[in-house]
Amino acid sequence: MIRTLPVAALMAGLASMASAQQASDVVATVNGTEITLGEMIITRSQLPQQYQQLPPETLFQGILDQLVQQQVLADTLEDTPVRVELALQNQRRSLLAGEAINSMMGEEVSEEEIQAAYDEAFADAEATQEFNASHILVETEEEAQAVMERLEASEDFAEIAKEVSTDPGSGAQGGSLGWFAEGMMVEPFQNAVAELEKGETTETPVETQFGFHIIRLDDTRSQKPPALEEVRDDLASQIQQSKIEERLVELESEAEVARPEEGAFDPALLTDLGLLEEGN
The missing domain is CATH 3.10.50.40 (Chitinase A; domain 3)
Structure with a gap:
């Protein structure tokens, strides 16, 4: 019994240490640039599903090595290319927009809304x-x-x-x-x-x-028309989607949006990658 106590204490200590760690904790540094636990967690979450199934002990070192190598390569560039800056801006915009939509999708759909949608779609439907x-x-x-x-x-x-x-x-x-x-x-x-x-x-x-x-x-x-329970989830998704579309219209009407005049830009410019070169 006495011999098992240090092991139990050690396991308790490890569990306490794991629970105390945060996403902002620095796992490694490369030329002064920090690689955090949170960045590693995000990297794992973006791996193909078959790799996400691998045990964490298998992935940890591989992900860390990948991030270190990426940072080493990134440090060889003196300036960030314009196309990379633009891609980062697009990615940031896309991620933030996705978060906003996720927040909207998380809003509860009431039973009254589902029933009203069902009645509209199926109340008068015949077999x-x-x-x-x-x-x-x-x-x-x-x-x-x-x-x-x-x-x-x-x-x-x-x-x-x-x-x-x-x-x-x-x-x-x-x-x-x-x-x-x-x-x-x-x-x-x-x-x-x-x-x-x-x-x-x-x-x-x-x-x-x-x-x-x-x-x-x-x-x-x-x-016969489906029972309410058979289409409940579909109706809830449709209601949420409609709310998002309505909210987008509302947000755009409230925003200060300036669009180009017709003909101001040639649509063919979208294929001109040369415009992304420095100085253009």
Whole structure:
């Protein structure tokens, strides 16, 4: 028991030391420039996700070495290039704008707002008809007629689709298009599907801009509007986005913004990197 006490005390001391450390603590210096713990934390947070999964003890030295090397390289420049200064200004503006948006996104959306948005979107919505269909798509009417003859001879629809359909997505699935609502397909196709009974196949090929279709209606269903709980998160996000857009309009109207007169700048100047050279 006595032997374990120093270990326990040491661990307690280390925990206390870790909790006392701050982002402003200096980890290293390079030619007088400080590298802080906070800078290392930010560097880790910006690594690709697969690297962030590595243990801290693996990352610590690598990140420190990277920052030291970057500072050593940076110190070889006597002056900061104009393009770098401009990039830093843009990055600062972008980061601060992101923080402002994060703050707005953190504002609570009330139940009343969510309910009002739901009522506006779905209160008067009626159940919609959805279709599950399969098709065989070919380029010419002659090819379509040949497919019709094979179907009349009791060949399997799915096997023919896999063999000859020019629609690579559905063809590999035996022609299946899955579920779709009214208006999701081009008009001639949609109209043909709407006239079919479950299990029926079009009597003649249906022509669209994609080619000639032989269509089979596999099933139908009535899709009711979603319940509030199903769309709560989406509605909250939409409300927050609307608030941000409204706030941006408000902020811009209150700000002193001076824009250039039309024609003052040639848009092609955006591609002229030579303007970023010193003296331009």
